[in-house]
Amino acid sequence: MLEIKGLTAAIYGKAILHGIDLVVPTGEVHAIMGPNGSGKSTLSYVLSGRDGYEVTGGTATLDGRDLLSMEPEERAAAGLFLAFQYPVELPGVGNANFLRTALNALRRARGEAELDAVQFLKLARAEAKRLAMPDDMLKRNVNVGFSGGEKKRNEVLQMAILKPRLAILDETDSGLDIDALKIVADGVNAQRGPAFSALVITHYQRLLDHIVPDRVHVLAAGRIVKSGGPELAHELEADGYAGVVADAA
Amino acid sequence: MSDVADTMQAVHDATTNPYKWGFTTDIEMDLAPKGLNEDIIRLISARKEEPSWLLDWRLQAFAAWKQMEEPHWARVEHPPIDYQDLHYYAAPRKKTGPKSLDEVDPELLRTYEKLGIPLRERAILAGVEPGEDEPRQIAVDAVFDSVSVATTFRATLQKSGVIFCPISEAVRDHPDLVRKWLGSVVPQGDNFFAALNSAVFTDGSFVFIPKGVRCPMELSTYFRINARNTGQFERTLIIADEGSQVSYLEGCTAPQRDENQLHAAVVELVALDDARIKYSTVQNWYPGDAEGRGGIYNFVTKRGACRGARSHISWTQVETGSAITWKYPSCILQGDDSVGEFYSVAVTTNCQQADTGTKMVHIGKNTRSTIVSKGISAGRSNNTYRGQVRIMPRASGARNHTQCDSLLIGETCGAHTVPYIESRNPTAKIEHEATTSKIADDQLFYCRQRGLSEEDAVNLIVNGFCKDVLKELPMEFAVEAQKLLAVSLEGSVG
Numbered sequence: 239m240l241e242i243k244g245l246t247a248a249i250y251g252k253a254i255l256h257g258i259d260l261v262v263p264t265g266e267v268h269a270i271m272g273p274n275g276s277g278k279s280t281l282s283y284v285l286s287g288r289d290g291y292e293v294t295g296g297t298a299t300l301d302g303r304d305l306l307s308m309e310p311e312e313r314a315a316a317g318l319f320l321a322f323q324y325p326v327e328l329p330g331v332g333n334a335n336f337l338r339t340a341l342n343a344l345r346r347a348r349g350e351a352e353l354d355a356v357q358f359l360k361l362a363r364a365e366a367k368r369l370a371m372p373d374d375m376l377k378r379n380v381n382v383g384f385s386g387g388e389k390k391r392n393e394v395l396q397m398a399i400l401k402p403r404l405a406i407l408d409e410t411d412s413g414l415d416i417d418a419l420k421i422v423a424d425g426v427n428a429q430r431g432p433a434f435s436a437l438v439i440t441h442y443q444r445l446l447d448h449i450v451p452d453r454v455h456v457l458a459a460g461r462i463v464k465s466g467g468p469e470l471a472h473e474l475e476a477d478g479y480a481g482v483v484a485d486a487a
Numbered sequence: 488m489s490d491v492a493d494t495m496q497a498v499h500d501a502t503t504n505p506y507k508w509g510f511t512t513d514i515e516m517d518l519a520p521k522g523l524n525e526d527i528i529r530l531i532s533a534r535k536e537e538p539s540w541l542l543d544w545r546l547q548a549f550a551a552w553k554q555m556e557e558p559h560w561a562r563v564e565h566p567p568i569d570y571q572d573l574h575y576y577a578a579p580r581k582k583t584g585p586k587s588l589d590e591v592d593p594e595l596l597r598t599y600e601k602l603g604i605p606l607r608e609r610a611i612l613a614g615v616e617p618g619e620d621e622p623r624q625i626a627v628d629a630v631f632d633s634v635s636v637a638t639t640f641r642a643t644l645q646k647s648g649v650i651f652c653p654i655s656e657a658v659r660d661h662p663d664l665v666r667k668w669l670g671s672v673v674p675q676g677d678n679f680f681a682a683l684n685s686a687v688f689t690d691g692s693f694v695f696i697p698k699g700v701r702c703p704m705e706l707s708t709y710f711r712i713n714a715r716n717t718g719q720f721e722r723t724l725i726i727a728d729e730g731s732q733v734s735y736l737e738g739c740t741a742p743q744r745d746e747n748q749l750h751a752a753v754v755e756l757v758a759l760d761d762a763r764i765k766y767s768t769v770q771n772w773y774p775g776d777a778e779g780r781g782g783i784y785n786f787v788t789k790r791g792a793c794r795g796a797r798s799h800i801s802w803t804q805v806e807t808g809s810a811i812t813w814k815y816p817s818c819i820l821q822g823d824d825s826v827g828e829f830y831s832v833a834v835t836t837n838c839q840q841a842d843t844g845t846k847m848v849h850i851g852k853n854t855r856s857t858i859v860s861k862g863i864s865a866g867r868s869n870n871t872y873r874g875q876v877r878i879m880p881r882a883s884g885a886r887n888h889t890q891c892d893s894l895l896i897g898e899t900c901g902a903h904t905v906p907y908i909e910s911r912n913p914t915a916k917i918e919h920e921a922t923t924s925k926i927a928d929d930q931l932f933y934c935r936q937r938g939l940s941e942e943d944a945v946n947l948i949v950n951g952f953c954k955d956v957l958k959e960l961p962m963e964f965a966v967e968a969q970k971l972l973a974v975s976l977e978g979s980v981g
Contacts, residue, residue, distance in 0.1 A: 322936075330952055330955070331951035336937070400938070
């Protein structure tokens with residue numbers, strides 16, 4: 239379970255988050271929607287521990303553990319996964335190699351046995367197949383020469399292999415055509431279950447047609463200004479953010 | 488993929504002292520007095536019981552050296568070297584040359600064991616031949632200060648006609664070959680350090696692969712400088728006769744000392760028609776401490792001559808050590824359709840300085856060369872790629888491709904690329920690509936978000952950056968090279 243209380247944060251001294259309160263119970267998928275500049279990406283980076291994002295107040299815990307005091311890799315070991323809005327290229331680093339290194343680092347941190355190359359490839363190929371992704375995705379260098387859609391699918395493949403407790407998807411739908419969107423959504427839906435929760439950050443309701451959230455929150459100017467069921471996304475789609483944001487102000 | 492696991496293991500295992508080869512061996516040494524003059528050269532020659540032609544050859548080199556000035560065109564800085572304040576000969580004291588490992592000082596064997604050199608050939612030297620299912624074998628010539636202490640697998644090699652022995656023995660046993668080829672690629676007066684080496688070289692390896700023979704195993708030399716205030720001046724000569732093939736590996740270490748030690752080697756390769764020589768180096772001489780105290784001055788001349796048609800010489804080097812590296816393994820592409828290759832990873836950290844690259848001289852028709860250079864700089868180090876591609880008038884259809892990439896870690900290091908390109912034939916095609924990049928914060932964060940520690944992330948990114956070069960190394964060395972990269976760059980981020 240992700241629990242955020244009164245979270246405030248700044249970038250280079252500029253306050254961006256003004257007190258976020260949010261609970262995502264294990265097993266649930268919540269969506270965060272909001273206009274540009276509302277602090278959606280900042281929230282995902284603060285939770286995952288990126289340098290340069292300064293927490294100025296409040297708390298965030300995952301399954302009762304204090305996320306904010308951990309290094310990024312410790313948060314990953316605690317079960318947090320961030321699907322990047324702009325996945326990063328690692329020239330010369332094979333995707334399978336990268337993923338096995340990551341998976342074994344997580345397993346080590348959790349006191350589990352590491353997987354050898356054969357065990358890993360079996361697992362990775364099975365997940366790739368389940369997500370209808372070609373095997374050669376594992377052989378290519380991490381995100382190098384990938385199309386926008388391939389990069390996002392690769393994020394979902396990584397998530398499927400690393401099996402997080404909490405996945406944050408930061409505008410994973412941006413730059414995707416409808417077929418790719420569906421593949422990505424299927425990948426997320428495949429993870430849904432009693433031990434998995436997700437925070438889906440998006441501008442648009444269309445992703446939420448495919449990943450139907452348990453709750454929808456509207457983030458505006460660094461605060462959650464409205465929360466509701468999946469129908470809230472449809473209202474926003476029809477009426478825009480202006481009304482909600484104005485009501486809250 | 489196990490390579491990365493190995494890399495991570497190496498990081499994991501590495502102690503607080505990043506140079507774990509910095510021990511010294513307490514052994515009785517036979518030292519020549521300090522200083523350089525004709526008497527010292529005569530002494531070296533006498534110790535090695537050399538024929539008079541070689542003494543004359545040395546004295547010619549010394550005469551040339553005295554007329555020369557130390558070169559200062561490289562982007563390296565060091566206090567003046569006092570060439571009279573060095574020992575030019577240091578040998579472990581023993582009766583006669585070792586006939587087998589049993590005769591080698593056990594203290595030396597322990598040294599090599601610590602270095603991880605595969606001297607498991609002990610049994611073979613003792614007369615036990617390996618079984619059919621033995622893993623791939625590597626013949627090793629181990630050079631300790633000025634002398635070669637053990638060359639393994641010689642009997643096996645002799646069966647196929649391959650000569651692999653210390654060069655001092657080759658002078659005695661194969662004088663015609665040595666006399667014919669010594670200095671034929673790097674003449675005595677080639678440059679200041681080559682002239683110095685020619686005057687005082689003490690040992691090194693000699694390899695001759697006869698016509699049509701594919702050398703049945705990897706050949707390897709390990710060099711180690713142990714004695715204080717000594718220079719190491721080894722000389723390696725490899726001749727691949729028509730249609731033959733050989734892969735040669737070279738590794739180097741030195742103890743940790745406060746003063747600088749001089750290493751000025753010469754390597755000469757000759758490839759005749761259709762011959763192939765692959766020469767790989769993992770250089771890990773002591774680089775000095777974090778403040779730049781101590782470390783090896785590595786001033787090396789390496790050159791290969793593709794004398795024959797369709798001959799092929801490939802240099803691969805992973806350079807992580809030395810306080811100063813001054814080294815340009817080159818190819819003279821004389822034979823038509825001959826091929827020269829240079830693959831290099833040079834890592835500098837702390838106060839290390841590297842000025843390294845290659846020369847490709849295209850003389851024959853349709854000669855081809857490939858240069859892939861990867862420079863990694865961290866700390867306050869300076870890393871320069873200096874490369875020359877020359878196309879001579881007769882070299883119609885010559886082609887060169889150069890890829891030269893630099894990776895910076897941190898804010899206080901430098902990377903420099905100095906290409907010299909000269910084409911005197913209008914049909915030549917020359918391509919030069921160069922990039923400079925930093926390990927980006929977003930790359931590190933991406934890796935750490937997936938669970939990798941910062942150091943593992945750096946290793947992964949650096950190994951990815953070097954992949955095009957590391958894949959050229961023989962398997963055993965590729966693993967060692969990856970471990971070295973990990974250990975060398977430890978603590979360079981953050």
